[in-house]
Amino acid sequence: AQSVDQPDAHVTLSEGASLELRCSYSYSAAPYLFWYVQYPGQSLQFLLKYITGDTVVKGTKGFEAEFRKSNSSFNLKKSPAHWSDSAKYFCALNTGANTGKLTFGHGTILRVHP
Amino acid sequence: EAAVTQSPRNKVAVTGGKVTLSCNQTNNHNNMYWYRQDTGHGLRLIHYSYGAGSTEKGDIPDGYKASRPSQENFSLILELATPSQTSVYFCASGPGTGGQAPLFGEGTRLSVL
Numbered sequence: 001a002q003s004v005d006q007p008d009a010h011v012t013l014s015e016g017a018s019l020e021l022r023c024s025y026s027y028s029a030a031p032y033l034f035w036y037v038q039y040p041g042q043s044l045q046f047l048l049k050y051i052t053g054d055t056v057v058k059g060t061k062g063f064e065a066e067f068r069k070s071n072s073s074f075n076l077k078k079s080p081a082h083w084s085d086s087a088k089y090f091c092a093l094n095t096g097a098n099t100g101k102l103t104f105g106h107g108t109i110l111r112v113h114p
Numbered sequence: 115e116a117a118v119t120q121s122p123r124n125k126v127a128v129t130g131g132k133v134t135l136s137c138n139q140t141n142n143h144n145n146m147y148w149y150r151q152d153t154g155h156g157l158r159l160i161h162y163s164y165g166a167g168s169t170e171k172g173d174i175p176d177g178y179k180a181s182r183p184s185q186e187n188f189s190l191i192l193e194l195a196t197p198s199q200t201s202v203y204f205c206a207s208g209p210g211t212g213g214q215a216p217l218f219g220e221g222t223r224l225s226v227l
Contacts, residue, residue: 004156034215043204044157044214090156099164100145100216101172101210104156 002027003032005103012112018079021108023091026074032094033074034102035065037086047089050074061085083114116143118219120179120205126225131159135222139145143217146188148172148180150201151221157204163188164210195226 003026013019017056023027024032032051048059058064065076066092074091092102118139127133139146149157155198159172169180177199179191188207192199200206202223210218 032213036215036218042216043220048218049213049215051213077147094213098210100210100214101147101159101162102157102216104149104158106154106156 002093002103004093004103004105006091006108007097008108009106010111012113013081015064015083016080019077019081019085019110019112021076021089021091021110023074023076023105025074025091025093026072027095029092030063030071031074033067034063035059035063035074035076036090036092036096037061037087038090038107044090047076052110081112083112086112101104118207118217120203120219120222122222123220124206124223125227127192127195128227129196131195133195133199133224133226135170135190135203135205135224137190137191137219138186139140139188139205139207139217140186141207143207144184144185145208145216146182147206147208148178148188148190148218149204149206150174151204154199157215160203197226200224200226 005024009069012047034049035047055067058106088107090107121136137162147162148160151157163182181189205219
C-alpha cells in the first residue's frame with residue numbers, strides 16, 4: 001500500500017539557517033509528489049510538485065525540493081529560512097492516476113526563530 | 115480567480131444530529147474531494163467525485179455520505195453525527211489529471227458534542 005512518511009513532527013531553527021524537511025514515500029508506480037504549506041488557522045497552499053524530468057524542482061516562496069528515486073525521498077529545502085516560513089508543511093503523494101487523490105504525510109511543524 | 119468556498123466555517127452539532135457541510139468551486143474542475151484533518155493523522159480522504167452525479171468512497175468513508183448535484187457543488191453529510199467526527203474538514207477541487215495539485219478550501223471546523 002502507498003504511504004508517505006514525514007519523520008520529523010517538529011523542526012526548529014534560527015532565521016538565516018538552511019532548512020530541510022524530510023519526506024519519504026512508498027509507492028509501486030512512478031510517483032507524483034507535492035508539498036503544501038499550512039499557516040495557522042488557514043488552508044493548505046500548494047508549494048511545488050514533482051511529476052517527471054528534473055529531479056530538483058522549484059516552487060513558490062523560494063522553496064525547492066529534490067526527488068531521489070534511490071531512497072524514495074522528496075525533501076523540501078530553503079536557504080536562508082525566514083521567520084515567516086513558520087508553518088506546518090505537508091508532503092503528499094498522488095495515488096490515483098487521474099483521480100488526483102492524495103495521500104498525505106502527518107506533517108512537520110516548522111518554527112523559525114527571528 | 116480560482117476558488118474553493120466552504121460553508122459553514124464553524125459548526126457545533128449535537129450527537130445524533132444531521133450535519134451537512136457544503137463546498138462550492140468556481141474552477142470548472144471535474145474532481146472534488148473531502149478530507150479531514152486530525153492531530154497525528156495529517157489529512158485523510160473521506161469521499162471524492164469525478165463530476166456531477168458521481169461520488170466515490172475514499173480511505174475513511176464510514177459514517178459519511180457525499181452528494182455532487184452539480185459541477186460546482188459537493189456536500190459532505192453526516193446523518194448521525196458522533197463526537198469522533200469532531201475535526202477540521204477540507205474540501206478541494208482538481209482537474210482530474212494526476213500532475214495537477216488540488217486546490218483547497220479554507221476548512222470547516224466541526225465540533226460534535
